[in-house]
Amino acid sequence: MRRVFTRIAAFDAPALTWKNPLMTVRTRFAPSPTGHLHIGGVRTALYSWLYARKHGGEFVLRIEDTDRERSTPESINAILQGMSWLGLEFDEGPFYQTQRFARYGELIDKLLAEDKAYYCYCSKEELESMRAEQRARGEKPRYDRRCRDAGHKPHGDIKPVVRFKNPLAGSVVIDDQIRGHVVISNDELDDLIIARADGTPTYNFTVVVDDMDMKISHVIRGDDHLNNTPRQINMFHALDAAPPSYAHVPMILGADGQRLSKRHGAVSVLEFRDQGFLPESLINYLVRLGWSHGDQEIFSVDEMVEYFDIVNVNKSASTFNPEKLLWLNQHYIKSSPLEHIASHLRQYLGEHDVDPEAGPDPVEIVAAQRERSKTLVEMADKSLFFYRELDGYDEKQAKKNLTTDIAPVLTQLRTRLAEAATWDADALHQIVEEVAAAAGLKFGKLAQPLRVALSGGGVSPPIDTTLVLLGPERVLARIDQAPEYIGARAAQSA
């Protein structure tokens, strides 16, 4: 649901002051809807969310869609879905920057009127060649301010851009909650464009206006923005507002040390969901990536809220490790309430066109399979034989286990199972044991062929559990199939 941001602009400092000693903590997640919801972004969202929750504050979702070329409704949807799946509920928003253009325009005019911004008529070509020359001289490319004092007014057909008058001297200090004291000289900063020729505002400006208007007290974001922060602080001052407190969290890298991206495999939240991960696994993994609380590895959401503190976040980038995420996922699959896992499993089973309500109860399946599944996709795949007719046998397993020697034993077993008084694990286990003993076989020598006959493969839950779950009808039918197969194969090789 869209809610339009209508708050009247407020210029009082969002920082802690004598006027406002009980300032509420307000954090935000501000993704641009130009692709999937990346787990790097999710981690900053999680940290922001935790910070707000811990301090009894508010968490705001803002969609930064000023780039109309690249923003898509699908991406907005992916962000909303991802946040909801992870349980990162927001208290306000989503706000859309494209709905706030009037406000940005108002403040651009204000800065122009106060001589804190100016019109610039430099063409893109002109700027490009200027940068090329600077690079050639070994300098950092930046706008040389040739229009700064030209006193341009809008005229004629050529539309000018608007640039912010960055202070020429002095330096900007960021007391970053993670990075500490960072000082950047204004010499390094040029006059950035705040309004394009078509009048639309640019990112660095809209961020400042929104963080100001939305009274964001703590900006927690990726450290790829650390270099943007000094210009943003300058703009806060130009707008007579106090900047928020900043915390720049390090990037997440792929195994090759490069910034995590598509080519490293799954990077979007929804992909992890589709691959069978539980939201709590991903949250737990991400909270521990770059942060820790002693030796603790497993955190409930309540524990995260209690223990998490942004100042304890690491400064260095960390490498994404799929194995550890898998381990966490298995941990949660193994230890969460059966019904909780089952409710997730039903969806994955549904994707295989099986009706979970028609076969064994998914809750029972989870109980039987949870210790041998690292993902819900894996659990669903391994459990299909409970719901579907067998689609042939695994060649290797069948050749090894479904032999002419075992065929008569299976037939005897079938007879005994058909007469079973009760269909429970203990009784069935005993039957298998007795039939094996009568044939002079160890338990496993009968259990494994039976497993192949029942599941088609060499892996299943303990054989008695498998029998119980499958139920008498399917069990007897499948045991009947086995000698047929054995006979056919014997005939073929003869």
Next chain:
RNA sequence: GCUCCCUUCGUCUAGUGGUUAGGACGCCGGCCUCUCACGUCGGUAACAGGGGUUCGAGUCCCCUAGGGAGCGCCA
């Protein structure tokens, strides 16, 4: 190229001047066992390098190297 940031086992991390440098994932081995797993016990493995400061440095300072980010009318 310039500016900013980072650096403990392969990976995630603990560590705030005195530790046999701890835990976790992974990997290897034992036990358990009807398969696969689970579990359990044990093992492997790190302070990037070099200078200082100090009785003493993973911890403080400097330099070097390596890595990351930014330098758009993208966000």
